[in-house]
Amino acid sequence: MSGCAPFRFYTERRLVLLTGRKARNLVELLAHMEQVSGSSIFYHTHHQYLAHHFERPVFFNDFASWTGWALQERRLAEQLAAVDIFSFTSVRQIREAIVNVIRRRLEEGGENRSAPPGEEFHFCESRSFVMSTGLEARDVSEFFRKLPEVSNASLFFHFLEARLRLGRPTNDFSQWLADCGYDALARAVDALDPYVMTLDELRNQIVELGRWAGLV
Amino acid sequence: MDDRLARYAEIVGRQEIEELRALADRLSGRTLQNINSTAVGGGVAEILTRMIPLLRELGVNATWDVIKGDQAFFDVTKAFHNALHGKRERITPEMFEVYRATLTENLRSMSFCGDVIILHDPQPAALVEKKREIGGHWVWRCHIDVSAPQPDVWEFLKPYIEQHDAAIFSMPEFAQQLSIPQYLVAPSIDPLGEKNRELEPEQVHGVLEKYGLDPERPVLIQVSRFDRLKDPLGVIAAYRLVRKRHSCQLVLAGGGASDDPEGEQVLREVQEAAAGDPDIHVLLLPPFSDLEINALVRGSTIVFQKSLREGFGLTVTEALWKKKPVIGGAVGGIKRQVLDGITGFLVHSVEGAATRTSQLLADERLRRIMGENGHLHVKQNFLLTRHVKDYMLIMLAMDYPGEHIVYLG
Numbered sequence: 001m002s003g004c005a006p007f008r009f010y011t012e013r014r015l016v017l018l019t020g021r022k023a024r025n026l027v028e029l030l031a032h033m034e035q036v037s038g039s040s041i042f043y044h045t046h047h048q049y050l051a052h053h054f055e056r057p058v059f060f061n062d063f064a065s066w067t068g069w070a071l072q073e074r075r076l077a078e079q080l081a082a083v084d085i086f087s088f089t090s091v092r093q094i095r096e097a098i099v100n101v102i103r104r105r106l107e108e109g110g111e112n113r114s115a116p117p118g119e120e121f122h123f124c125e126s127r128s129f130v131m132s133t134g135l136e137a138r139d140v141s142e143f144f145r146k147l148p149e150v151s152n153a154s155l156f157f158h159f160l161e162a163r164l165r166l167g168r169p170t171n172d173f174s175q176w177l178a179d180c181g182y183d184a185l186a187r188a189v190d191a192l193d194p195y196v197m198t199l200d201e202l203r204n205q206i207v208e209l210g211r212w213a214g215l216v
Numbered sequence: 217m218d219d220r221l222a223r224y225a226e227i228v229g230r231q232e233i234e235e236l237r238a239l240a241d242r243l244s245g246r247t248l249q250n251i252n253s254t255a256v257g258g259g260v261a262e263i264l265t266r267m268i269p270l271l272r273e274l275g276v277n278a279t280w281d282v283i284k285g286d287q288a289f290f291d292v293t294k295a296f297h298n299a300l301h302g303k304r305e306r307i308t309p310e311m312f313e314v315y316r317a318t319l320t321e322n323l324r325s326m327s328f329c330g331d332v333i334i335l336h337d338p339q340p341a342a343l344v345e346k347k348r349e350i351g352g353h354w355v356w357r358c359h360i361d362v363s364a365p366q367p368d369v370w371e372f373l374k375p376y377i378e379q380h381d382a383a384i385f386s387m388p389e390f391a392q393q394l395s396i397p398q399y400l401v402a403p404s405i406d407p408l409g410e411k412n413r414e415l416e417p418e419q420v421h422g423v424l425e426k427y428g429l430d431p432e433r434p435v436l437i438q439v440s441r442f443d444r445l446k447d448p449l450g451v452i453a454a455y456r457l458v459r460k461r462h463s464c465q466l467v468l469a470g471g472g473a474s475d476d477p478e479g480e481q482v483l484r485e486v487q488e489a490a491a492g493d494p495d496i497h498v499l500l501l502p503p504f505s506d507l508e509i510n511a512l513v514r515g516s517t518i519v520f521q522k523s524l525r526e527g528f529g530l531t532v533t534e535a536l537w538k539k540k541p542v543i544g545g546a547v548g549g550i551k552r553q554v555l556d557g558i559t560g561f562l563v564h565s566v567e568g569a570a571t572r573t574s575q576l577l578a579d580e581r582l583r584r585i586m587g588e589n590g591h592l593h594v595k596q597n598f599l600l601t602r603h604v605k606d607y608m609l610i611m612l613a614m615d616y617p618g619e620h621i622v623y624l625g
Binding site: 013017020022128132151 | 231235238239363385388389390391392393394397398399400401555558589592593596597605606609610612613619620621622623624625
């Protein structure tokens with residue numbers, strides 16, 4: 001066992017802020033998307049992963065959901081949902097990719113449909129408060145044993161948000177595993193795409209990788 | 217862990233309570249002062265009644281004061297309330313003057329002690345004028361649906377609202393163009409309160425019996441103030457359509473609130489509409505009837521909240537917590553709680569309410585599944601513990617203006 005520092009699990013709590021900006025159609029959506037804060041783009045592409053769902057959402061990204069059902073722009077909704085957030089390491093890149101999809105749709109012409117009254121898109125953003133959970137793992141084996149106890153909020157912080165915080169295509173877990181000398185395992189964890197699964201599924205898959213490596 | 221906190225931990229999990237404690241530790245020694253316009257009746261007073269003791273138990277010094285006003289003032293603020301909800305009201309310059317004069321009087325008599333002061337709804341909003349003199353952080357908590365406010369009332373209140381450090385709304389649709397940060401915080405219910413705690417079947421039966429309800433036949437209920445925006449006459453109309461096929465009973469239960477002078481007249485209209493049908497029970501319950509309301513809802517088959525406008529609709533939260541399917545008007549916060557087809561049904565008309573009621577009366581399994589879903593939905597999102605956490609985060613947020621990520625260590 002290499003002598004890496006313990007892994008400390010953090011969690012975060014969020015407050016949602018309302019921007020007062022709302023869009024009724026694609027033209028308005030695009031105009032606001034170019035002006036809102038990065039925190040707003042992050043919120044609308046990530047918050048669904050933290051929510052409990054009775055049924056798996058059709059799309060996890062709010063822009064895709066809203067264009068699909070409020071504007072009935074099904075093709076556009078699929079294209080927005082297909083924006084590969086996992087390939088980006090900054091909110092700026094995510095914004096550009098989504099804006100480009102909407103711009104292309106508008107350049108093609110066609111109807112600029114309006115959402116029914118009461119179903120406008122309301123831009124929100126979030127403020128997060130990062131706190132220690134008090135939970136820590138002194139070695140890699142303990143890390144995999146403790147992972148099932150870790151909350152979804154903690155997993156979200158270390159895995160999804162980390163890529164954008166670090167500005168690199170990795171996450172806190174992989175970074176630490178590599179520091180501990182487990183490069184192959186770090187790469188395997190890095191390869192998990194958290195944007196196509198729920199946080200519970202992500203946790204199970206990471207634990208499974210630990211089991212496969214004989215650490216659990 | 218204290219007894220009461222341990223009881224919350226049994227419901228929401230120990231980890232959740234530990235997190236509350238960790239946040240409260242960071243706020244120790246600070247005072248959160250709440251100010252509203254009524255000590256009894258209505259959702260705001262109910263939330264504060266439950267929230268203040270929990271905050272104190274966690275170590276946050278929370279206080280609650282009520283502004284004073286005469287009948288004329290509450291007539292004005294009721295008109296403001298309706299106008300902010302989008303109902304057309306004639307507002308005269310004299311009414312604005314009554315509002316200003318009453319708040320000036322309260323500014324003189326009230327003592328302000330909060331490091332953070334939360335003013336609830338429009339009634340006390342002008343107290344924020346005190347901020348220039350005493351400083352501190354001031355927050356305007358809006359519990360009502362202001363998605364389409366009457367412009368004259370909104371423009372009158374807006375300068376007061378913008379003197380606060382932040383505003384809080386219950387739904388994204390209620391956000392406004394304001395120069396201050398606007399937080400989204402859903403209200404909550406207390407699972408340990410008299411209105412929501414578990415009851416023995418005998419207690420439920422006893423209350424049904426007391427009000428002459430037959431426990432062998434389905435009971436439909438709407439628990440609401442007697443207010444036109446809650447559409448009690450629409451509920452009676454829907455019940456009459458359902459009665460053509462199903463033998464059932466209807467309960468319209470509500471109390472008065474000291475800041476709602478219109479209630480008596482609406483109650484008279486409801487009593488007239490119900491006259492002659494022994495299966496319609498119009499119950500004007502006195503304050504502190506929480507246990508009876510709890511029993512009435514638990515003894516019911518389906519709960520209505522057929523509002524035409526709604527801030528949030530805590531009666532919906534309470535019903536879902538008791539595993540009852542809810543048929544709700546597709547407005548305001550009801551849309552966040554009644555997940556259509558999952559925790560109940562959203563309706564847009566008397567006919568819609570009647571159709572969904574008949575469907576649910578005929579399908580016991582659907583009622584049970586929706587009931588379980590509703591309970592879980594409330595547990596995840598609308599319990600007092602989450603609400604208290606949001607308020608503590610807002611108190612902390614005041615120390616870090618403009619920062620999107622705050623590291624608390």
